[in-house]
Amino acid sequence: MALRGNLRDFTVTQLLNLINLAQKTGTLILDGPADQAYVAFRNGKLAHARIGNEDGGLATILHQANKLNPNQYRALSARLGTMSDKELGLLLINAGYVSQEDILFDLQAHFTNILRRLLTWVEGLFRFEPDMPPPEDRINVKLDLENLIIEGSRQLRELEELQDEIPSLDLALKFTDRPMTNLNLSVQEWRVVRYIDPKNSMKRIAAAARLNEMEMRRIVYGLVQAGLVQLIRPAGAEIPLNPRMFPTQNREEQRGLINRLIGRIQKL
Amino acid sequence: MQNVKMVITGPFSAGKTQFIQSVSEIEVVSTERKLTHARERAVKETTTIAMDFGRITVDDNLVLYLFGTPGQKRFEFMWEILSEGMLGFVVMVDATRPETFREARSILETFRAYAPTPYVVAANKQDIKDAWEIDDMRHALRLDGGTKILPCIATDKKHVKTVLLELLYSILDEMGANK
Numbered sequence: 179m180a181l182r183g184n185l186r187d188f189t190v191t192q193l194l195n196l197i198n199l200a201q202k203t204g205t206l207i208l209d210g211p212a213d214q215a216y217v218a219f220r221n222g223k224l225a226h227a228r229i230g231n232e233d234g235g236l237a238t239i240l241h242q243a244n245k246l247n248p249n250q251y252r253a254l255s256a257r258l259g260t261m262s263d264k265e266l267g268l269l270l271i272n273a274g275y276v277s278q279e280d281i282l283f284d285l286q287a288h289f290t291n292i293l294r295r296l297l298t299w300v301e302g303l304f305r306f307e308p309d310m311p312p313p314e315d316r317i318n319v320k321l322d323l324e325n326l327i328i329e330g331s332r333q334l335r336e337l338e339e340l341q342d343e344i345p346s347l348d349l350a351l352k353f354t355d356r357p358m359t360n361l362n363l364s365v366q367e368w369r370v371v372r373y374i375d376p377k378n379s380m381k382r383i384a385a386a387a388r389l390n391e392m393e394m395r396r397i398v399y400g401l402v403q404a405g406l407v408q409l410i411r412p413a414g415a416e417i418p419l420n421p422r423m424f425p426t427q428n429r430e431e432q433r434g435l436i437n438r439l440i441g442r443i444q445k446l
Numbered sequence: 447m448q449n450v451k452m453v454i455t456g457p458f459s460a461g462k463t464q465f466i467q468s469v470s471e472i473e474v475v476s477t478e479r480k481l482t483h484a485r486e487r488a489v490k491e492t493t494t495i496a497m498d499f500g501r502i503t504v505d506d507n508l509v510l511y512l513f514g515t516p517g518q519k520r521f522e523f524m525w526e527i528l529s530e531g532m533l534g535f536v537v538m539v540d541a542t543r544p545e546t547f548r549e550a551r552s553i554l555e556t557f558r559a560y561a562p563t564p565y566v567v568a569a570n571k572q573d574i575k576d577a578w579e580i581d582d583m584r585h586a587l588r589l590d591g592g593t594k595i596l597p598c599i600a601t602d603k604k605h606v607k608t609v610l611l612e613l614l615y616s617i618l619d620e621m622g623a624n625k
Contacts, residue, residue: 342552346559408590409555411562422531423563425448433621435450435508436533440614442504443607446469 182305185210190296191330193304198222198323204308210299212388217293218312224321225312227292234288236263236281236317243284245276262315286319290326297330298392300337333392340395344402347380347394350412354405361406370397379412451511452613453528454498455553456538457546461570461600462514463498465538468606470500470512525553526560534564534613538600539587541569541577547586554587564616568598568609 181196185208193206201222208215213230228234237258241251258266270276312318351374363371369387378386384394401407424432454462467474498514513528529535535557539550550567557565569583578586584595594612599605 342548343555345552345556348559349555402588408588410590411558423450423533425450429621433618435448436614436618436621438504438508439450439510440611440618442502442510443469443610443614446502446603446607 183303185299185302185304188304189330189334190299190304191327191334193306194293194323194327194330197306198327202306202308203311204306205310205312206304206306208296208299208302208304210302211390215292215296215299217296218310218318220312220318220320222323224289224293224323224326225318226316227289227296229292229295234316236266236285239284239288240270240276240281243287245280245284250275263317264315267317281317282319285317286321289319289321293326294329297326297333298337298390300391337392337395340392340399343399344380344395344409347384347391348412349409350376350379351383351398351401351407352376352410354408366393367397367401370394370401374407376410377412448508449511450508451513451532452610453513453515453532453535453557454538455515455525455535455557456568456570457540457549457553459543460538460540460546460550461598462538464600465536465568465570465598465606465609466498466500466512466514468600468603469502469610471503472501474498474500474514525556529557529560532561532563534566534617535561536609536613537565537567538570538598539567539583540571541583542571542574544578544586547583551587564613564620565593566609566613566616567593567595568600569595570598570600572597572605573599573602 190208196202197206197219199222203220203222204218206217206219208217215229216227217224218226235258237246237251237254240246241248246254254266261269267278267281271278271281353374366387366389370383370389373383373386380394380398383389384391387394389397398407398409402409424435426432426435454465456462463474498512500512500514502510502512504510513532515525515528537550537554537557540546554565554567567583567587567589569578569580571577580595580597584593587595589595594616596609596612597605598609
């Protein structure tokens with residue numbers, strides 16, 4: 179039976195646990211709402227990971243980790259051509275730019291960060307391809323999954339708590355009357371704040387700010403806790419009273435019905 | 447015969463069954479069972495597992511039904527069914543148990559998502575010394591100024607009537623706003 183399904187039924191953490199326990203080799207492909215991710219494993223250990231079209235090349239990773247300065251990075255990028263990451267790694271080690279330990283450390287940190295992001299994916303499809311081994315032209319690592327699984331379980335609990343606090347992203351946000359001065363907001367929080375408008379549902383804001391559900395809930399929870407925003411029904415989509423509330427669709431009869439109820443309860 | 451319904455919801459042991467019993471003209475059709483969880487048994491002996499069901503006959507042609515939801519999260523699947531076609535809902539909160547406020551907020555938001563109908567919050571057990579002040583509860587429950595939060599003693603018919611009337615006034619207001 180192919181290992182495939184929906185992330186709503188089987189979380190990324192549960193998938194990592196399964197791959198770890200079964201010591202699987204192959205590639206886990208996740209189709210999220212915005213991106214696709216490829217995570218390769220060898221004997222139940224993380225070997226390689228990449229999300230969408232992000233440049234996961236060795237030169238970029240070392241540059242992001244400040245192991246290559248901008249000039250070195252530009253020069254290398256211009257000359258890379260068809261050189262594989264393995265060849266580039268050897269070249270850099272031989273030239274004394276970095277050590278083998280540096281490369282492995284930075285790759286592990288990069289792949290771990292990718293997996294941390296994937297742990298927050300709650301929507302999308304997954305499939306595990308046993309015939310797709312870790313990419314040979316890339317440098318692979320051998321990273322134990324246990325710590326990531328524990329971290330993922332913690333995030334899962336956090337998500338459940340956030341879902342209790344903010345059960346639906348169909349509601350909109352509105353600023354409270356409190357003045358917003360001396361606020362230290364993160365980049366992600368600013369991205370949410372700039373879209374706050376009674377017409378925008380949280381779902382719409384999340385899509386515009388490219389945030390997944392958990393990131394959106396976490397940010398909104400913080401803003402609500404700080405008393406800066408409150409949840410309201412989207413203004414543009416003002417929902418009329420459900421016609422099925424009343425046994426009659428005539429407005430005057432509906433009003434009369436409510437007044438009869440009021441009269442009866444007053445007399446109780 | 448025309449039937450309408452209101453839903454009384456809230457966390458476990460908030461006083462929903464008692465609220466309905468105070469005004470129902472029939473013995474409340476209750477689906478209570480003995481609690482199996484020791485932690486919950488410490489609070490009360492039995493709980494509602496499907497719904498409570500009370501009735502107020504208005505006249506020959508109109509009956510109001512009051513449905514009480516089970517409070518525990520594990521019965522959440524019942525909530526959406528019960529909320530179908532309701533006139534509005536009352537969120538009962540035990541004002542003496544702040545540990546349930548977070549759950550009350552969650553229930554309120556869940557019901558708001560199910561049905562955009564008017565609602566009021568009833569701060570129950572106001573006759574108990576430890577009950578929180580209404581203003582403090584408004585902050586703790588993060589209710590905006592437009593949401594009615596009413597002091598309540600579910601065993602006292604007068605209080606229950608006031609809560610139901612305020613909900614009906616909110617429905618009338620909403621009907622006016624949706625003209």
